[in-house]
Amino acid sequence: MRQRNCPILFTVGFGLFLASAGTASAGAIGTMTGDVEVDFPIAPKNGVVAIVDNPGADGGASPWDVAQHQKLPGTTGWNIKDLRLAYDDSADRMYLGLNFFGIAGDADGDGDPGSLSVGMGKDMPSLGGMESIVVALDLNLDGVPDVVSGVPTQKSGGAPGTSAFTVAKYQHAEAGLGFSFGDTLADHVGSLAFDPSAEHPDFQFTIDNFMKLEGLVPEDGFIISAFAGAPDDVIAGEDFIASTRIAFPGKGNQNVPEPATLLGWALIAGGAIAYRGRNRVSRGR
DSSP: OOOOOOEEEETTEEEEOEEEOOOBOTTSSOSOOSOHHHHSOOOTTSOOEEEESSOOTTSOOOTTSSOBOTTOSSOOTTOEEEEEEEEETTTTEEEEEEEESSOTTOTTOSSOTTOOOSSSSOOOGGGOTTOEEEEEEESSOSSSOSEEEEEOSSOOSSSOGGGGOEEEEEOOOTTOGGGOEEEEOGGGEEEEOOOOOSSSOSEEEEEESGGGSTTOBTTTBEEEEEEEEOTTOSSBOOEEEEEEEEEOTTSSOOOOOOGGGGTTEEEOTTSOEEEOOOOOOOOOO
């Protein structure tokens, strides 16, 4: 039996959340710059969906919800602000962007990924070593991911970690999403826009032939989650986007609670979910 709702834990309790994702028109994203808030703007009828990480009472994410060593000069690059999506129906391509408070993968938060500015831990360049950023998709709504995309924890060869970007079948590992990459889904591997840096601070990529993913029923939508972190950097914790159900507009049962229930989320024209964001924390640019 297909799961009909996905429970989400908010800071004040449990709620049921089904995001109604508007279909992005062809070229809605355009040329990606590596800055999610620029490339995936929240605006009526543009088809962009934003999922806030662990929203507070004001609906925004907190730059302090990931534990980090007190000596770090800035917010760790594992702290996710939100996850944004936009679907291009003419190309059958899903655009995804993980929006970070700092620079994605900059473990010590000093504005320079790969350069360790504190006398302890690890901060690898280009998401190397065991650094990982992953977005997972549960296509048949059974509570278990079917597809993982991003940079895995375990990489082959000596090339930079970002070159290990892939879209693959989910293969369960007790250690978590970063370790759960199975066989590559070659027909669905899109592209990673940038190796995150001060100039291109976020983690943006595409999944090709999205509607052809095995198990996806567009009328039922899908469940998405995300992870960012490294098990051995010592200086900072890891971050997660909890499982959240996404539905395409006009298909299936729409179950969108009142905005107050979603702690500041609002339903805007075109069926996209937006949030009342806060000012971006400096990335050291």
